[in-house]
Amino acid sequence: MTSAPAPLRMGVIGFDHWYAAIPFARRAAADPSVALHALVDRDPERAAHVARLTGCPRTSTDPAAVLEDPGIDAVACFTSVEQSPGLCVAAARAGKHIVSVKPLAMTLAEADRVVDEVERSGVVFVPSESRHTSPLARRLSSLVDSGRLGELRSATFAMNSGLPTAWPGSTEGPGWWADPARTPGGGWIDHAVYQLDRIQALFRSPVASVTGTTATIAHPDLPVEDYGHAVLTLESGAVVTVEDTWISPAGTSSTHAHLVGSKGAVTHSTATGTFGFAEKGGEWTFNRLPEDTFDTLDVLLAAVNNGVPPGSNVHTARQTLATCLAFYAAARG
Numbered sequence: 285m286t287s288a289p290a291p292l293r294m295g296v297i298g299f300d301h302w303y304a305a306i307p308f309a310r311r312a313a314a315d316p317s318v319a320l321h322a323l324v325d326r327d328p329e330r331a332a333h334v335a336r337l338t339g340c341p342r343t344s345t346d347p348a349a350v351l352e353d354p355g356i357d358a359v360a361c362f363t364s365v366e367q368s369p370g371l372c373v374a375a376a377r378a379g380k381h382i383v384s385v386k387p388l389a390m391t392l393a394e395a396d397r398v399v400d401e402v403e404r405s406g407v408v409f410v411p412s413e414s415r416h417t418s419p420l421a422r423r424l425s426s427l428v429d430s431g432r433l434g435e436l437r438s439a440t441f442a443m444n445s446g447l448p449t450a451w452p453g454s455t456e457g458p459g460w461w462a463d464p465a466r467t468p469g470g471g472w473i474d475h476a477v478y479q480l481d482r483i484q485a486l487f488r489s490p491v492a493s494v495t496g497t498t499a500t501i502a503h504p505d506l507p508v509e510d511y512g513h514a515v516l517t518l519e520s521g522a523v524v525t526v527e528d529t530w531i532s533p534a535g536t537s538s539t540h541a542h543l544v545g546s547k548g549a550v551t552h553s554t555a556t557g558t559f560g561f562a563e564k565g566g567e568w569t570f571n572r573l574p575e576d577t578f579d580t581l582d583v584l585l586a587a588v589n590n591g592v593p594p595g596s597n598v599h600t601a602r603q604t605l606a607t608c609l610a611f612y613a614a615a616r617g
Contacts, residue, residue, distance in 0.1 A: 289589045291319040292381075295350030297371055298363030299325045299334060300460050301385050302451060304412055304578065305362035306334055308383070311581050312360075313338035317589070318581070322350050330451070347371055351378055358584065361385055362412070364460040365467045369394040372409075376401040381588055383580050386413035386477045387608060388601040390468050395602045402598045408587040409598040410580050413477040416485060416595030417582060419574035420552065423559065424543075427550055428486050432563060434547030436487050436520075441479040442527040445537035447503065447510070448474065458530075462508050471530035472498060472512025473608050479526050479541075480604045481596055486543070489520035491607050498615045502531035514611045 294312050299305045312318045322342040325331040331343040342349075350356055351374045358381035361371045369389045375382050382402070388411065389395040402409045415421050427433050450459025460466040461474060496514035503510045510530040517523055532538070540553040548563040552573055562568045586592040 289317070291317055292585060292588060293319045293321050293355055293357045294360065295322040295324065295353070295356045295358070296320070296334075296360045296362065297324045297347050297350055298361060298367065298385070299323075299327075299330045300364040300367075301362040301412075302330075303448070304385070305360070306337065306452075307578060308360055308362070308581060309334050309338050309340070311578075313340060315581065315585075317585055321356050322353070324350055347374075351375055351380070357381060358383070358408075358588070360580075364463075366390050366465065369398050372398045373401045376405040376407050376409075379405060379407060381408040381410075381584060383410045383412055383584055384601065386411060386601075387468065387473060387605045388598070389605060392602070392606060392609065395605050399598050399602055408584060408594065409601075410584050410587070410594050411481070411596050411598070411601035411604070412578075412580050413481045413604060414583070414594065414596030414600065415478065415482070415576060415579055417579045418576045420559075420576040421482070421485070421579075423574050424482075424486060424550065427548070427561070432548050432561075433543065433545030433550065434564075436543060436545045437522050439483070439487075439522070439524045439541065439543040440527075441483070441524070441541045443475040443479075443537070443539040444527075444529045444532045445475075446532050446534040447530045458506075462506055464507055467508070468605075468609065469498075469512070469612055470506065470508025471510045472514070472526075472528045472611070474530070475528040475539075476512070476514065476526050476608060476611075477604050479528070480607055481600065483516070483524055483526075484600060484603065485595060487518055487520065487522055487524070489518040489522065490603075491516050491610075492519045493517045494607060494611045495614045496611055498612070501529075506530075512611070512615070514615075516607070 359375040360383040498509035499511040538555040542551040552559045
């Protein structure tokens with residue numbers, strides 16, 4: 285009888301991206317195959333808050349508390365973007381598996397440092413923008429793999445929300461999300477990274493060219509865009525649009541997508557909670573929208589314990605960043 289693997293000893297560094305970091309920490313604390321050892325944030329009150337939510341016994345303001353601890357196997361880094369590459373490089377050098385904040389870095393040069401160190405060390409790297417095993421991701425992949433959509437020809441992905449908040453319940457505004465020294469973009473890249481990762485997974489064709497526009501529509505004093513719309517032409521000839529914004533009323537959010545193939549089409553929307561599918565010559569049928577849950581911890585555990593390669597890795601994250609930066613360059617003209 286094969287014994288279960290020892291719990292993966294985990295440390296979380298940074299709660300800047302609290303939307304992902306707090307659920308990740310709570311999920312890690314609740315999973316018997318994980319031992320949540322330490323929480324790190326430059327603000328001790330934030331780390332203490334998450335410790336109360338998770339029961340984690342140890343907090344610190346110093347990343348070295350995790351990076352230099354031989355008793356920790358894996359690191360989840362949810363700092364603002366400009367801090368992440370250095371932390372990921374240090375984690376890889378220490379032989380620790382990595383879940384990384386999105387996007388991977390501010391620049392491709394920084395991203396390449398992470399790629400090189402992850403490759404050299406052989407650690408598992410899971411980008412937090414990837415969702416390959418959620419119920420929605422599996423449903424979309426099954427339609428593509430079955431051939432029922434035929435050749436994918438076009439798609440539209442969009443997310444519209446209000447401004448993010450710096451911390452749960454905060455009224456101080458978006459914080460680092462709108463600081464161009466700490467992130468390579470604003471409302472567009474905030475959610476486009478998720479959609480670009482999914483486009484890579486479903487279309488399986490590199491981006492040949494990208495164009496589009498950015499604007500500050502609802503928040504004219506914002507130092508980053510609150511609106512972005514990209515048009516991607518893939519090497520396959522398919523054309524995909526990606527629109528992401530922070531212009532919706534505060535507290536509202538909606539995501540939708542529409543994919544068109546030579547044999548069928550699929551659409552889904554969080555606003556209506558529906559998932560629709562139509563085949564050539566047929567009518568649309570609608571069902572309840574499958575959940576699109578974060579799966580980074582499950583993917584990390586499957587890779588570390590069972591050798592299952594992540595659907596997205598450090599190279600995928602690097603390509604997502606490259607597409608994002610190419611879009612911003614095109615939008616600037």
